[in-house]
Amino acid sequence: MKLIKLDAIDSTNEFLKGLSNKEEVQNFTVVTAENQLKGKGQMGAKWDSESGKNLIMSVLVKDFLFDNEAVFNLNVVVSLAVIRTLKKYSIPELSVKWPNDIMSANKKIGGILIENSIKGSGAIRSVVGLGLNVNQLQFENLPRASSLAVICDTLFDKEEILFGIVEEIEQMIAKYNAVAFDLWEEYTGELFKIGVPAAFSDENQDNFMGIIKGVSSVGKLQILLEDDSICEYNLKEVQMLY
Incomplete structure (x- = not known):
């Protein structure tokens, strides 16, 4: 693993994408920054972080995804890598709030942003961004x-x-084909509010009750509705109210 440490940068994801576009970059190369000036989360949300206090990192993943229908496999791997690592530090009540938030009880402690690009060969190159609140005390x-x-x-x-996180990512990817089912089952078990009634809002801002049952192979959230049907939602189509 190659580690590139930066003091301040607009975005570690943008830096790593730019670097890999200019030259051949080793798989699992990691970029970290003490201060990220233009950090971003899902759907363009801003990611704020106190300088020097938190883990701001991006890692390049190549030669894993080869099918657009399978891109959520990387979300599963990265989410579990973070959860497994943090469990070693006895962080309580860890879970993954679909699709990419890391939670401790009802508090958000981290966020994942994965950006994929398709190369001429059809292979998919991924830049995995992770912001993890580590030593910041005020929010x-x-x-x-x-x-x-x-x-x-x-x-x-x-x-x-x-x-610890990057080691977990590498190990899971190395043996993914043999343990894919087990990883998806583990991921489902780590979902925030899995199996309990929860309130949601759809894209029309209509509120409804449902129970999270899992995530589909293409990354859609599966919710059991009050009429006993299961509906699948994309990221922009549903929001959990909690």
């Missing part, structure tokens, strides 16, 4: 945000966590 105007330090009342080694 102004972000009542649902927290950090490992706040939750556990202790400071953590950001780089140690980084190496």
Whole structure:
């Protein structure tokens, strides 16, 4: 694994994408930054982070995805890599809020942004961005945000966590074909609010009750509705209210 450390950058994802467009970059190359000026989350949301306090990283993944219908497999791998790593530090009540938020109880502690590009050969190159709140103690105007330090009342080694996450990603990808079913089953079990009644809002801002049953092979959230039907939703089509 090659590690590139930066002090400040607009976006680690943009830096790594630009670098890999200019030259051949080793698989699982990681870019980290102490300060990210234009961090972004899902659907263009801004990702704010106090300088030097949190883990801001992007990792290049090649030679894993070869089919557009299978791109969510990488979400499964990365989400589980983060969950597995944080469990080693006894972070309580960890879960994945579909599709890419990392939760501890009802607090968001991290977010994943995966950007895929198709090369001329048809292979898919992925840049996996992860923001993880590690040692930040204050979150102004972000009542649902927290950090490992706040939750556990202790400071953590950001780089140690980084190496743990990337090692988990590499190991899962190396043996993915043999354990894909087990990983999907593990991912489903880690879903936030899995199997319990929850409130949702659809794209028309209509509220409804449902129960999360899982995620489809292409990454759609499967919700059991009150009429006993199961409906599948894309990212922009549903929002959990909690």
